[in-house]
Amino acid sequence: xxxxxxxxxxxxxxxxxxxxxxxxxxxxxxxxxxxxxxxxxxxxxxxxxxxxxxxxxxxxxxxxxxxxxxxxxxxxxxxxxxxxxxxxxxxxxxxxxxxxxxxxxxxxxxxxxxxxxxxxxxxxxxxxxxxxxxx
Amino acid sequence: xxxxxxxxxxxxxxxxxxxxxxxxxxxxxxxxxxxxxxxxxxxxxxxxxxxxxxxxxxxxxxxxxxxxxxxxxxxxxxxxxxxxxxxxxxxxxxxxxxxxxxxxxxxxxxxxxxxxxxxxxxxxxxxxxxxxxxx
Numbered sequence: 001x002x003x004x005x006x007x008x009x010x011x012x013x014x015x016x017x018x019x020x021x022x023x024x025x026x027x028x029x030x031x032x033x034x035x036x037x038x039x040x041x042x043x044x045x046x047x048x049x050x051x052x053x054x055x056x057x058x059x060x061x062x063x064x065x066x067x068x069x070x071x072x073x074x075x076x077x078x079x080x081x082x083x084x085x086x087x088x089x090x091x092x093x094x095x096x097x098x099x100x101x102x103x104x105x106x107x108x109x110x111x112x113x114x115x116x117x118x119x120x121x122x123x124x125x126x127x128x129x130x131x132x133x134x135x
Numbered sequence: 136x137x138x139x140x141x142x143x144x145x146x147x148x149x150x151x152x153x154x155x156x157x158x159x160x161x162x163x164x165x166x167x168x169x170x171x172x173x174x175x176x177x178x179x180x181x182x183x184x185x186x187x188x189x190x191x192x193x194x195x196x197x198x199x200x201x202x203x204x205x206x207x208x209x210x211x212x213x214x215x216x217x218x219x220x221x222x223x224x225x226x227x228x229x230x231x232x233x234x235x236x237x238x239x240x241x242x243x244x245x246x247x248x249x250x251x252x253x254x255x256x257x258x259x260x261x262x263x264x265x266x267x268x269x270x
Contacts, residue, residue, distance in 0.1 A: 001156070001159070001160070003215065003218045003219065006156050006215060006218075006219060007218070007219045007222055007223070007226065008226070009152075009156075010149060010152055010153070010156075010219050010223060011223060011226040011227045011230055012230075013148060013149070013152045014145060014148070014149060014223065014227045015227055015230055015231055015234070017144075017145055017148050018145065018227075018231070021136070021141050021144075021145075024136070025136070054234055054238075057234075057238050058238070058241070061238070061241065061242055061245060062245075067242060067245070067246065070238060070242060071239075071242070074235045074238055074239070077231060077235075078231060078232075078235060080138065080141060081227060081228060081231050083138045083141075083142070084138065084141060084142045084145050085223070085224035085227055085228055086224060087142055088142070088145060088146060088149065088220070088223055088224060089220035089221060089223060089224065091142065091143070091146040092146045092149045092150055092153075092216060092220055093216060093220055095146055095147075095150055096150055096153070096212060096213060096216050097213075099150070099189055099192075100209045100212075100213060103189075103192050103193070103196070103205060103209060104206075104209065106193070106196065107196055107202060107205060107206070110196060110197075110202070111202065
C-alpha cells in the first residue's frame with residue numbers, strides 16, 4: 001500500500017472512531033434524559049454495526065426514530081472532530097517517540113542480558129570441563 | 136468520557152493502526168527479499184495480536200528473530216507517522232464535512248418522500264371512502 005493510501009485509510013479509521021465515540025456519548029446523555037431511547041440506541045448499535053460509521057448512519061436513517069438521532073450524531077461527531085483533530089498529530093507523534101525509546105531500552109536490556117547469560121554459560125561450561133592442568 | 140480522554144484514545148487508535156500498517160508493509164517487503172521470514176512474521180502477527188501495537192512489539196522482542204524485526208517496525212512506523220500525521224486533521228475534517236452534507240441530503244430526501252407518501256396515502260384513503268354525495 002502506498003503512503004497516500006495509508007493516509008486515506010488512517011483518516012477513515014479516525015472518522016469511524018469519532019462516529020463510535022459520538023454514539024457512545026449520546027447513549028450516555030440519553031441514559032439521563034430518555035432511558036428508553038438510550039436502551040434502544042445501545043441495542044441498535046451493538047453487533048459491530050459501528051465498525052463502518054457511514055453505513056451505520058445510513059441504516060439508522062431508515063429507522064422510525066433514527067432521523068433525529070442521525071442529526072444528533074452528525075452534530076456531536078463534528079464537535080468531537082473540532083476538539084480532537086487539532087492536537088492529534090502532536091499527540092501521536094510524541095507517543096510514538098516515547099514508545100520507541102522505551103522499546104529500544106528494553107531491547108538493549110535483553111541484548112545485554114542474553115550476552116551476559118551467554119558469557120555465564122561459557123564460564124560454567126569452562127568450569128565443568130576438566131582443565132588441561134589436571135590431565 | 137471527557138473530550139480529553141477521547142483525544143487520548145483516538146491517538147492510541149491511530150498509533151495502533153500505524154503499527155499494523157508498518158508490520159503489513161514489512162511483510163510485503165520480506166515477501167520479496169526473504170519469503171520464509173515473511174511467512175513467519177505473517178503467522179506470528181495473526182489472531183488479533185496487532186490490536187494492541189505496543190504489547191505486540193514487546194512480545195515480538197522475546198522471539199529469537201524478533202529483535203531485528205522490532206527495530207525495523209519501530210523505524211517504519213516512525214516513517215509512516217511522519218508521512219501521514221501532518222495531513223490527518225485536514226483529511227478527517229474534510230471527509231466528515233462531506234459525509235455530513237451527504238447524510239443530511241439523504242435525510243431530507245427521505246423526509247420529503249415520506250411526507251409525500253403520507254399525502255398520497257391520505258388521498259387514497261379519501262378516494263376509497265364513500266363520499267357523502269353517494270349516501
